[in-house]
Amino acid sequence: MKRRDFVKxxxxxxxxxxxxxxxxxxxxxxxGYKPLALQDTDPYKLFKKxxxxxxxxxxxxxxxxxxxLLDDAITPNSSMFIRNNGLLPDNLDAxxxxxxxxxESVAQEKTYTLQDLKSKFKHYTYQLVIxxxxxxxxxxxxxxxxxxxxxxxVHCASWTGVRLRDVLKDAGIKNNAVYIGYHAVDKHxxxxxxxxxxxxxxPMHKALQNETLLAFKMNGEAIPMVxxxxxRLVAGGWPASVSGKWINRxxxxxxxxxxPKMTGSAYRxxxxxxxxxxxxxxxxxxxxxxxxxxxxxxxxxxxxxxKTGNTLNIRGHAWAGELEVAKMDYSIDFGSTWHSxxxxxxxxxxxxxxxxxxxxxxxxGYYEVWARATDSNGVSQPxxxxxxxxxxxLNNACHRIAVKVK
Amino acid sequence: xxxxxxxxKYIKKVYHLMVLLFALFVATAGVLVYYTIxxxxxxxxxEPRTVYTEPIEADEDRIENGIHVRTGLIDAEGxxxxxxxxxxxxxxxxxxxxxxxxxxWNATIQWMQETxxxxxxxxxQEVIVNYLVTNYPPVSKGRRMALTDIDWYELEN
Numbered sequence: 001m002k003r004r005d006f007v008k009x010x011x012x013x014x015x016x017x018x019x020x021x022x023x024x025x026x027x028x029x030x031x032g033y034k035p036l037a038l039q040d041t042d043p044y045k046l047f048k049k050x051x052x053x054x055x056x057x058x059x060x061x062x063x064x065x066x067x068x069l070l071d072d073a074i075t076p077n078s079s080m081f082i083r084n085n086g087l088l089p090d091n092l093d094a095x096x097x098x099x100x101x102x103x104e105s106v107a108q109e110k111t112y113t114l115q116d117l118k119s120k121f122k123h124y125t126y127q128l129v130i131x132x133x134x135x136x137x138x139x140x141x142x143x144x145x146x147x148x149x150x151x152x153x154v155h156c157a158s159w160t161g162v163r164l165r166d167v168l169k170d171a172g173i174k175n176n177a178v179y180i181g182y183h184a185v186d187k188h189x190x191x192x193x194x195x196x197x198x199x200x201x202x203p204m205h206k207a208l209q210n211e212t213l214l215a216f217k218m219n220g221e222a223i224p225m226v227x228x229x230x231x232r233l234v235a236g237g238w239p240a241s242v243s244g245k246w247i248n249r250x251x252x253x254x255x256x257x258x259x260p261k262m263t264g265s266a267y268r269x270x271x272x273x274x275x276x277x278x279x280x281x282x283x284x285x286x287x288x289x290x291x292x293x294x295x296x297x298x299x300x301x302x303x304x305x306x307k308t309g310n311t312l313n314i315r316g317h318a319w320a321g322e323l324e325v326a327k328m329d330y331s332i333d334f335g336s337t338w339h340s341x342x343x344x345x346x347x348x349x350x351x352x353x354x355x356x357x358x359x360x361x362x363x364x365g366y367y368e369v370w371a372r373a374t375d376s377n378g379v380s381q382p383x384x385x386x387x388x389x390x391x392x393x394l395n396n397a398c399h400r401i402a403v404k405v406k
Numbered sequence: 407x408x409x410x411x412x413x414x415k416y417i418k419k420v421y422h423l424m425v426l427l428f429a430l431f432v433a434t435a436g437v438l439v440y441y442t443i444x445x446x447x448x449x450x451x452x453e454p455r456t457v458y459t460e461p462i463e464a465d466e467d468r469i470e471n472g473i474h475v476r477t478g479l480i481d482a483e484g485x486x487x488x489x490x491x492x493x494x495x496x497x498x499x500x501x502x503x504x505x506x507x508x509x510x511w512n513a514t515i516q517w518m519q520e521t522x523x524x525x526x527x528x529x530x531q532e533v534i535v536n537y538l539v540t541n542y543p544p545v546s547k548g549r550r551m552a553l554t555d556i557d558w559y560e561l562e563n
Contacts, residue, residue: 260521303559
C-alpha cells in the first residue's frame with residue numbers, strides 16, 4: 001500500500017465524515033486542496049483584517065474598525081471597514097471583466113474590457129475618504145434600524161483608476177442626463193437572481209468630478225475582493241454606498257436613479273428636521289449627498305493613563321465631505337474651553353487631513369479629550385447628537401477619548 | 407548448427423545477462439534513492455492511523471446558558487419561530503443589533519416583505535415581534551452617553 005495514497009484516502013474519508021456526504025471524484029482532488037465546505041470562515045483571515053476589528057454582522061459581512069486602528073495616514077486594508085448589502089460575488093475574473101455604459105442618456109451604449117479601460121484612459125491616483133452613511137448610528141435614540149456602527153466605518157485609502165468622466169464622455173452623454181446608477185455582481189440575500197442588493201449612484205456633477213474614479217487599484221495593489229475587485233466606483237466625500245463595488249455596468253439616467261437603496265428611506269434623511277422618533281413618510285426623505293464635517297482621535301487609544309506632569313500628544317484625521325477642514329480644536333473640559341490643533345492640508349481634494357496637539361493637564365484626575373473639526377463654511381461638529389433621523393445617518397458628533405492623569 | 411549460429415546464440419545469452427544485470431542495478435539504485443527520500447516505507451507495519459471523524463452537530467438547536475448556540479439568540483418564547491423565519495437570509499446579528507418598538511418591527515417586517523422576499527408570517531408575526539421587544543428592548547441613550555467599557559492602560563511617554 002502506498003503510504004501517500006493511504007494518507008490521502010484517510011484524509012478524504014475524514015473530510016467526507018465532516019461534510020456528511022461522500023466526496024465524489026475526491027481522488028481527483030488536488031493535493032493540499034480543501035473542499036469549499038471546509039475552507040476558512042474566519043473573517044479576519046478571509047479578508048486579512050486586524051484581529052481587533054469588530055464583526056457587526058456575518059451574513060451579510062459587516063465589519064468595523066476602532067478609532068485607534070485608523071491611525072495610519074493612508075488606511076491599510078487590514079483596518080478598512082467592510083459594508084455589504086448582499087452576499088459576496090463568486091468567480092470574479094479580471095481577464096473577462098467588462099463594464100457597460102448604458103441608460104436613457106448615453107449617446108451610444110458601449111462595453112469596455114478592463115484592459116480597454118486601463119489602456120485607453122489616463123490613470124489617476126487620489127486619497128479618498130469613504131465613510132458609511134450610517135457611521136455612528138449606534139448612538140441614536142430612539143435607536144435607528146440597521147447595522148449599529150460606532151465610529152469605525154470610515155477609511156481613507158489611495159485609489160488608482162480612470163476618471164469616470166473620461167469613460168462617460170467616451171460613450172457620450174446626452175444633454176438630458178441627470179444621474180448615474182451603478183450595477184454590480186453581488187448577490188441578493190434572498191438569492192433571488194432578479195434582485196440587486198444595492199444599485200445606487202450620484203448626480204452628474206459628482207460623476208464628472210476629477211476625483212470620481214473607476215478604480216482598479218487600492219493602495220497600489222489590486223483591490224481586495226471584499227472591497228470591490230476588480231473594478232470599483234469611488235466617489236470620495238459621499239456616503240460609501242455611492243462607491244459601488246464589483247461594478248459591471250453604469251447607466252446614465254435621464255432621472256434620479258431608482259435602483260434598490262436609492263428610494264424609500266435608504267440613504268435618505270428627513271428633508272426638514274424632525275423630533276427624535278417622529279414618523280417620516282418616504283416622500284419627505286431626501287437623498288444624502290456630501291457627508292458632514294467629522295474627525296477621529298486615532299492616537300492614543302481611549303483609556304490612556306499618564307503620569308502627572310507628562311504631556312499627552314494626540315493625533316488623528318478630520319474630513320468634511322466635499323469641503324475642506326479649516327480648523328481643528330480639542331477640549332479637555334467638556335467644551336468649556338477649546339484649544340487649537342495643528343491641521344495639515346489634504347494630500348488632494350477629498351482626502352482626510354491629519355491633526356495633532358500636545359496637551360498638558362492642570363491636575364490629576366479623569367479627563368475626556370474631545371476633538372472638534374470646523375469645515376471651510378464655518379460649520380463645526382456638534383458635541384451632542386445631530387438631528388435624529390429614522391435610519392440613523394450622519395452622526396458627526398465630536399469624538400472623545402478617556403484619559404487619566406495620576 | 408553452424409559455428410556462426412552458435413556464436414550468435416552465445417552473444418544473445420551474454421546480451422540477456424547484461425540486460426538483467428543492468429535492470430537489477432537500476433532497480434537497486436531506485437530502491438536506494440527512494441529509501442533516502444522516504445525511509446519509513448520499509449517499516450513492515452504502517453503506523454496505525456486513526457481516522458478521526460468529528461460527529462456532525464447532533465443537536466443544531468442546542469441551548470447553553472439560556473442562549474441558542476447556533477444563532478446567539480436568547481432562549482425564550484418564540485425563539486424557534488425567530489430562528490426559522492429571521493435567520494434564513496441574514497444573520498441573527500442583524501436582528502439582535504437592532505432595538506425597536508412593536509410598531510417599528512412591524513414596519514420593518516412589512517418592508518422586508520415588500521422589498522426583500524420575506525414571506526407572510528401569518529399569526530407567527532405577533533409571537534416574533536413579542537419575542538423581539540421583550541428580549542431586545544430599546545435602551546434609552548439620551549443625547550450623548552457616558553463613555554463606558556474603558557480599557558485602561560499605562561501610556562509611557
